[in-house]
Amino acid sequence: MKVKKDMMSGEDIRNAGLKVTLPRVKILGVLEQLEHGHVSAEDLYKLLLDAGEEIGLATIYRVLTQFESAGLVTRHHFEGGQSVFELDRGDHHDHIVCIRCGKVEEFFDQTIEDRQQEIATSKGFAVEAHALTIYGYCKDPKCKGS
């Protein structure tokens, strides 16, 4: 039974078998309050600094990786070097990214999901994951048309 979570807390950290430390709580807090749910480790680091929390970048990377293993966070490899993270609220989705302004929108399409499964099966593969990202220009006047 998959439930879409709205609120993460220290409970989730504890349930992942991790100590509930200040850095972890703060990182989870920032991820939760993000309007655009997608951030790089570096951006998260800066957001925390702005919020007055001095958490080392190494810790950010470590914690994000642990959160990922625990299923609290999802990591994406969009083009452009840096990994991007977002809270995993239990709703799988794919992304469409504007290559001009960087805006990220999410979508889910059962038809695509089904076809992927069929293709994998037909080739003898057992699907574990997939990454689908569409790149293009968004409807913003500044981005529309090259």
Place this chain on the structure above:
Amino acid sequence: MKVKKDMMSGEDIRNAGLKVTLPRVKILGVLEQLEHGHVSAEDLYKLLLDAGEEIGLATIYRVLTQFESAGLVTRHHFEGGQSVFELDRGDHHDHIVCIRCGKVEEFFDQTIEDRQQEIATSKGFAVEAHALTIYGYCKDPKCKGS
């Protein structure tokens, strides 16, 4: 009218506005003869060394990037750090990768392509590109089941 090319040559390099140099010809040659068409810059470097061609890694990266701009080569960002390159024979396709042995298979599915276009349009995006990679375990006994 899209034609699937079987053979690349110095002509293609020249048409891209590039000088027909020995390193570029050799790199194109290796890419062409690959059974599994997907290689990292590092692997390509080693393959050339094995073939007795001492071409600097920096040159490999430069040339691959130029070939990419010229449409001779496609670059993929599979998980695992390194970029992977393959000759662009004009036939767009996506990939399914074994997370155990690394095998890469290709597929093309018009239904998925169409749905992507529809989704992008519905969100006001003009599609420029997309990356779809399925990860799983291939049918090889060594890979099957975790």
Place this chain on the structure above:
DNA sequence: AGCCGAATGCAAAAGCTTCTCATTTGTTGC
């Protein structure tokens, strides 16, 4: 309060890719 292992911060290191610059190589016009 005090113990102990886990977590953190910092700096160093690693992994991949790009850049700098002196030297070499294609190409073009005699």
Place this chain on the structure above:
DNA sequence: GCAACAAATGAGAAGCTTTTGCATTCGGCT
């Protein structure tokens, strides 16, 4: 063919993102 010049190459340094080592600090438990 050959000189002339711009373009390309090789080697190493540098750049970026991410990981790691280690001394110190912190969280959970008595």
